[in-house]
Amino acid sequence: MPVVLYLMILSLILGVGGLAAFLWSLRSGQYEDMEGAASRILFDEPPR
Amino acid sequence: MIAATVDAGISLSQVAPVAVCAHCGLPAAAGRRFCCPGCAAAFDTIQGLGLGSYYRQRVLDPATRAPRPENAERWDLGRYVTTDASGVHQLNLAVDGLQCGACVWLIESVLAREPSLRQGRINMTTRRLRLVWTGASGEAERFVAVVERLGYRLVPFDAAALAAAQDRTGRTLLRALAVAGFAAGNVMFISISVWAGFTQGMGPATRDLMHWLSALIAMPAIAYAGMPFFRSAVGALRRGHTNMDVPISIGVVLVTTMSLVETLRGGRYTYFDSAIALLFFLLIGRVLDHRARGQARATAEHLLTLRSNDVAVLQPGGSTRRRSQESVAAGEHVLVGMGERIGVDGVVERGAAPLDTSLVTGESLPQQAGPGTLVFAGTLNLGEPLTVRATATGSATLLAECVRLIEAAEARRSRFVVLADRVARRYAPAVHVCALLTFLWWWGVQGVPLIQALLTACAVLIVTCPCALALAVPAVQVIATGRLFQAGILLKSATALERLAQVDTVVFDKTGTLTEPTLALAQAARGDPEALRLAASLAASSRHPLSRSLLAAVGAVPAAEGVQERPGQGLALPTETGEIRLGSRAFAGDAAAAPAESAELWLARPGHPPVCFTFHERLRNDTAETVARLRGLGLAVHLVSGDRTAPVARVAAALGIAHWQAGYLPAAKVALIESLKRQGRTVLMVGDGLNDGPSLAAATVSASPATAADISQTIADVVFQGRLLAPVVDVLRTARRARSVMRQNLTMSIGYNALMLPLALAGYVTPWLAAAAMSSSSLVVMANSFRVRSGRV
Numbered sequence: 001m002p003v004v005l006y007l008m009i010l011s012l013i014l015g016v017g018g019l020a021a022f023l024w025s026l027r028s029g030q031y032e033d034m035e036g037a038a039s040r041i042l043f044d045e046p047p048r
Numbered sequence: 049m050i051a052a053t054v055d056a057g058i059s060l061s062q063v064a065p066v067a068v069c070a071h072c073g074l075p076a077a078a079g080r081r082f083c084c085p086g087c088a089a090a091f092d093t094i095q096g097l098g099l100g101s102y103y104r105q106r107v108l109d110p111a112t113r114a115p116r117p118e119n120a121e122r123w124d125l126g127r128y129v130t131t132d133a134s135g136v137h138q139l140n141l142a143v144d145g146l147q148c149g150a151c152v153w154l155i156e157s158v159l160a161r162e163p164s165l166r167q168g169r170i171n172m173t174t175r176r177l178r179l180v181w182t183g184a185s186g187e188a189e190r191f192v193a194v195v196e197r198l199g200y201r202l203v204p205f206d207a208a209a210l211a212a213a214q215d216r217t218g219r220t221l222l223r224a225l226a227v228a229g230f231a232a233g234n235v236m237f238i239s240i241s242v243w244a245g246f247t248q249g250m251g252p253a254t255r256d257l258m259h260w261l262s263a264l265i266a267m268p269a270i271a272y273a274g275m276p277f278f279r280s281a282v283g284a285l286r287r288g289h290t291n292m293d294v295p296i297s298i299g300v301v302l303v304t305t306m307s308l309v310e311t312l313r314g315g316r317y318t319y320f321d322s323a324i325a326l327l328f329f330l331l332i333g334r335v336l337d338h339r340a341r342g343q344a345r346a347t348a349e350h351l352l353t354l355r356s357n358d359v360a361v362l363q364p365g366g367s368t369r370r371r372s373q374e375s376v377a378a379g380e381h382v383l384v385g386m387g388e389r390i391g392v393d394g395v396v397e398r399g400a401a402p403l404d405t406s407l408v409t410g411e412s413l414p415q416q417a418g419p420g421t422l423v424f425a426g427t428l429n430l431g432e433p434l435t436v437r438a439t440a441t442g443s444a445t446l447l448a449e450c451v452r453l454i455e456a457a458e459a460r461r462s463r464f465v466v467l468a469d470r471v472a473r474r475y476a477p478a479v480h481v482c483a484l485l486t487f488l489w490w491w492g493v494q495g496v497p498l499i500q501a502l503l504t505a506c507a508v509l510i511v512t513c514p515c516a517l518a519l520a521v522p523a524v525q526v527i528a529t530g531r532l533f534q535a536g537i538l539l540k541s542a543t544a545l546e547r548l549a550q551v552d553t554v555v556f557d558k559t560g561t562l563t564e565p566t567l568a569l570a571q572a573a574r575g576d577p578e579a580l581r582l583a584a585s586l587a588a589s590s591r592h593p594l595s596r597s598l599l600a601a602v603g604a605v606p607a608a609e610g611v612q613e614r615p616g617q618g619l620a621l622p623t624e625t626g627e628i629r630l631g632s633r634a635f636a637g638d639a640a641a642a643p644a645e646s647a648e649l650w651l652a653r654p655g656h657p658p659v660c661f662t663f664h665e666r667l668r669n670d671t672a673e674t675v676a677r678l679r680g681l682g683l684a685v686h687l688v689s690g691d692r693t694a695p696v697a698r699v700a701a702a703l704g705i706a707h708w709q710a711g712y713l714p715a716a717k718v719a720l721i722e723s724l725k726r727q728g729r730t731v732l733m734v735g736d737g738l739n740d741g742p743s744l745a746a747a748t749v750s751a752s753p754a755t756a757a758d759i760s761q762t763i764a765d766v767v768f769q770g771r772l773l774a775p776v777v778d779v780l781r782t783a784r785r786a787r788s789v790m791r792q793n794l795t796m797s798i799g800y801n802a803l804m805l806p807l808a809l810a811g812y813v814t815p816w817l818a819a820a821a822m823s824s825s826s827l828v829v830m831a832n833s834f835r836v837r838s839g840r841v
Contacts, residue, residue, distance in 0.1 A: 008261065012234065019230040026222055036172030039149025043105065 067606060072116035072199055073108045075588065077606040086117035090198050099157050106150035113145045115199030124370050125188045128204035136166070139179045139188050144201035146175050155195055162191060177202065221335045224273040228328040231269030232321070235262045239321040252314065259311040259318050266320035270304055273327045276334070292472045295479065296518050299509060300327065306506045319510070322823070326518070329826075333522035359391035360384075362435065376438050384434045389426060394436040396421045404428040414594075414647070426738055467546055467787075468521040471794055475517065479801075483508045486809050504811045511808040516797030516825040521790050523833035528786040531837055536769035537779050544765035546790075547749040548783035550730045554678055554776070555721060555747065557735035558689035558699055559665070562773070565736070565755040567594065567647060568666040569601035579659045583651045586611050586619045586630040594649050595619075595630075597663055618649075626654030665695060667702065674773040675703045681780060684729075688712050688720060690739050717743035734776055736760055751776060782836070789836050793829045800825040 025031070069076040069083035071091045076083040082091065094102055108114070130138045146152065152170045155177070159168030164187060167180040179191055192202050242250065242258050250258075274297065281293040300323050307318035360368040362381040376382060376392055384390050390403075402414035405427045414430055417423055423436060483505045491501035529539050539545065556562050580602055587595035588607035599605065612620045618631010629636035629652040637650030638658045647663040668674075678685055687708040689696045696710035709720065721743050724731050733740070733747035736756030744750035744763045752764035761767050768775035804821060 008238075011237075012265070015230055015234055019226060022226045023223060026219065026226070031222065033171040033173045036149070036152060036170065039152065039172065042149055043153040 069116075070103070072114040074114050074116060075606045077609055080606075083607060084116065086197075087199070090115070090117055093158075093197060094154065097158060097161065099154060102150050102154045105153075107148045109147045112147055113201070115145050115147065115151070117197055117199045118201070123192075123204055124372065125192065125204055126185065127372065129185050129188055131185060135182060137179075137181050137183075137185045137188070139191075139204060141177045141179070141192070141202040141204050143170060143175050143177050143195075144203065145199060146170070146172065151200070154198065155200065158194060158198065159191065162194070165191065218335075218338050221276060221331060221338055224276055225328070225331040225335050227269050228273035228324060228331050231265050231273070232324045232328040235266050235321045235324055238262050238265075255316070256311070256314050259307075262318060262320040263308060263311050266324050267304065267308070269324055270300060270320075270327065273324070273331060274300055277327070277330070290472055290476045291469045292518055292521075295472060295476045296326075296330070298476075298480070302506055302509050306503070306510075326826075330518055330522065333519070333526050378438050380438050382436045382438055384429045384436055389428050390423055390434075390436060391425055392436065392438040393422075393424050394438045396423060397435045397437050399432050399434040401432050401434055402430045404430055467790055467794070468517075471517070471798075475798070479509065479512045482512070482805065482809070490811070504808075507811070508805065508808045511804040511821075512801045516800065516829045517794065519826055519829050519833075520793035520797055523830055524786050524790045524793065524836055527833055527836045528782055532779060532782055535775065535778060537775045538767040538769075539765070539779075540767065541749075541765040544749055545783050545786050547730075547765070548732065548780055549787035551683065551732040551749060551780060551783075553684045553686065553724055553729040554732045554734065555686040555688055555724070555743070556705075557733075557737060557740050558687060558696055559691055560736040560755060561734055561753065562671050562687070562699060562703070563665040563667055564771070565753070566600065567597045567663040569597060570662040570664055576659060579651055579653070579656075580661075581605060582608075582628065582653070583630050583649070583659075583661065586621055586628065586651075587649075589613075590619055594647055594663055598649060598661060623654070628653050665699075667699065668771060668773045670772045670774050672703055674777055675705065677774075677777045678780075681777070683780075686720075686724075688717050688743070690714075690717075690737070714739045714742045718746045721746045732776075732780070751779065786836050789833060793832055796832065797825055797829055 030037070067076040067080055068074070069087050070081045071087035071094075072083060074083050082088040094100060125139065128139055132138075143155070149172070152172050155170060156168060159165055159179075162168070162181075164183040165179065165181045167178065168191070170177045177195070179188065181187060181191070195202055238258050238261055242255055244250075245255060245258075277293045277300070278297050280291065281297040284291045284294060303319045303323045307320050307323070310316075310318050359371060359376060360383040361371050361376055362368055362383055368383050381397065382390075382392055382394065396417050396419050398419065400416065400418040403417045403423065404414050405424070417434070423434075486508050487501050487505035490496050490504050491498060494501075525545055528545055532539055541547075580598075584599050584602035584605040585608040587598045588605055589611045590596075590613065608621055610621060612622075614620055614631065614635065617635035618629060620630075621628040630649060633648065633650055635650070636652040636658060637648075637660065649661045649663070651659045651661070653659075675685055684707070685703075685705055687696065687700050687703075687705045689708075689710055690712055691710060693710040696708060700706075700708035709716075712720070717740065721731050721733060725746075725748070731747040731749075733744050733750045734752070735744055735750070736753050737760065740752075740756075741760050741763055744752065744760055749766070750764045751766040751768060752760045754761070754767055754769040756764070756767075766775075766779055768779070800821065
């Protein structure tokens with residue numbers, strides 16, 4: 001039985017981690033330009 | 049005749065190979081790499097910076113402005129630069145001419161070379177460039193010049209003026225959705241194990257633990273993700289009416305509270321899963337809905353920014369200074385260059401030029417203006433520079449007057465009550481009274497213990513929980529909006545679909561709506577292919593709309609070298625045998641010829657008689673069919689135009705429209721629509737001009753083509769893209785279909801509730817039964833909503 005407890009706690013921690021990551025990505029504006037993000041991957045970093 | 053044919057054949061073979069400019073992709077003179085020196089310079093700059101791979105990676109989009117460097121307007125950038133306390137400057141610009149991801153890469157790469165620039169990043173979705181730099185604020189001029197030399201147009205805008213409120217709602221919804229999704233998934237997992245435990249013998253202690261865990265996850269999530277609904281419900285109640293969010297909020301809160309009580313008591317059943325899952329699904333609907341309409345709004349805002357303009361005010365010394373339109377005082381003199389939009393209402397002092405007034409009056413042909421002519425803000429100067437004495441500026445211009453008319457009309461448009469809210473207004477009180485009576489009956493009359501009476505009353509609320517009801521309308525709306533979006537039809541207003549379904553009268557504007565937005569070359573003028581090609585090669589270097597139409601009729605033709613623009617007259621090309629001229633009748637034509645009824649261009653060549661090209665308005669390819677289909681749907685079709693009587697009558701006759709009015713000013717159009725509405729008509733207004741703005745706002749619901757004036761697009765509930773008019777029929781048909789599916793959904797969910805209610809009143813409903821029936825009714829409603837997708841749009 002304790003194994004279920006551990007697993008539940010583990011799954012909650014993972015879930016909360018995922019939620020936090022999503023909220024962080026939302027806050028840092030990563031959903032503001034979906035179109036740009038899709039095409040940026042095709043190009044090199046701007047040469048300095 | 050024979051000689052002429054042979055002659056034409058030889059010339060055609062001489063011009064035949066059409067070269068394409070290596071930078072902007074527009075036609076260039078045969079044998080040349082570039083169409084103009086600006087493009088050559090841009091090409092050299094890009095190669096010099098080692099960014100030549102841009103040309104291999106880009107995909108030119110024919111619908112976007114080609115990246116040809118033009119003489120850009122001079123902006124007073126200082127007004128738009130914001131500086132914070134630490135000396136960091138910021139400037140936001142709208143970018144015109146973005147073709148694809150490669151353009152974004154190019155601009156960002158070039159800006160990365162600027163040492164003082166901290167950030168130069170483009171948002172491709174909104175087509176905006178954000179510059180952040182330190183040092184002198186005047187450096188903005190240099191950054192902008194660098195990008196403009198590549199062929200892009202930059203227009204500054206006030207970031208604060210563009211309301212960020214809409215975006216904030218979107219973020220709040222997305223955050224709520226994330227939280228609800230997380231909680232719904234986890235709680236559902238736990239619930240499944242509890243349900244499995246009923247048959248496999250889970251001990252009460254384990255079950256209680258699972259319930260506690262569910263409560264721990266679900267309660268904060270419901271409190272957070274339910275906020276958009278709770279807030280809207282409280283707002284509605286405060287204003288003294290109810291909407292769909294009221295029963296949703298009450299249902300969710302009660303189900304949660306009851307589940308918590310059951311958890312505390314160690315009961316067998318809890319419903320945290322249904323409460324949070326309901327919120328999750330509703331939020332998905334709201335986020336999608338918000339996105340779909342946000343896209344339309346962002347596009348409209350972008351166009352609006354691009355067309356705004358500073359004006360050149362003449363200073364006492366004769367020099368000019370660029371200032372914002374609002375800062376010009378009456379009596380000041382403003383210089384309006386060729387191809388520039390007039391920023392003020394005023395009187396022409398010096399100069400004579402044709403003006404494109406189509407945006408203001410709906411008139412299709414350019415109007416000649418000279419000293420003493422009254423001109424209005426929003427008209428486009430097609431000829432030589434004009435000096436205009438401002439008589440009214442800013443809020444006093446005709447344009448601003450239009451905006452005021454629009455606001456007034458919108459205020460008059462009574463707040464439309466959506467179907468779901470109309471149902472909720474009757475549904476919510478009925479359900480709550482029912483629950484209260486149940487409680488009083490069991491507690492007061494039957495004398496059962498208080499807690500049991502409360503549980504029975506809660507069962508009534510759970511059974512009548514508006515899960516299916518709350519999904520009935522949004523599900524249909526999201527599916528219909530998505531389907532229309534794929535067809536290039538943007539629904540900007542949430543209630544547009546329901547208003548469209550009630551339409552029984554369609555009022556069309558003529559110019560740019562029933563007809564193509566540009567004039568077309570008359571078939572008769574195509575007789576002489578050599579003259580046509582020659583004229584087009586001259587026209588290629590002009591921005592006059594007739595030149596553009598001529599070019600469009602011929603196709604890709606290299607621009608002739610050395611063409612001179614004669615302001616107000618036309619174009620001239622000096623050759624060894626004399627001057628080739630393209631332009632007005634007085635400049636290049638035969639003064640003795642019969643006066644033209646429509647727009648014309650003349651071509652004069654040494655040794656040839658002058659050739660006349662006539663242009664006329666052309667109906668969109670499917671206008672006649674669309675009008676016929678609208679009648680087939682049982683709709684009355686009206687035509688109201690600001691244009692002269694003759695062309696309007698012609699169009700009306702061609703389409704068989706009996707109700708038509710010509711020469712109507714914006715106010716008269718509004719009056720007509722108001723009178724139609726007073727007759728009990730539900731009016732759809734379709735128009736594109738600035739002059740249609742007020743009537744678009746006055747109509748019950750409105751639509752604009754994507755080529756419309758920005759104000760019209762901003763007001764219109766529906767914006768349709770493409771060259772056809774058929775979207776008007778499509779959107780009406782989809783709306784009607786959506787309404788019938790919405791009604792079916794509502795009937796089904798209310799019918800289910802009516803079926804379950806007696807059982808709940810009698811206290812026979814076990815939570816198991818309620819949960820199963822609740823989710824199955826939601827599924828049925830969702831499945832039914834997908835029927836909007838089937839069948840032709």
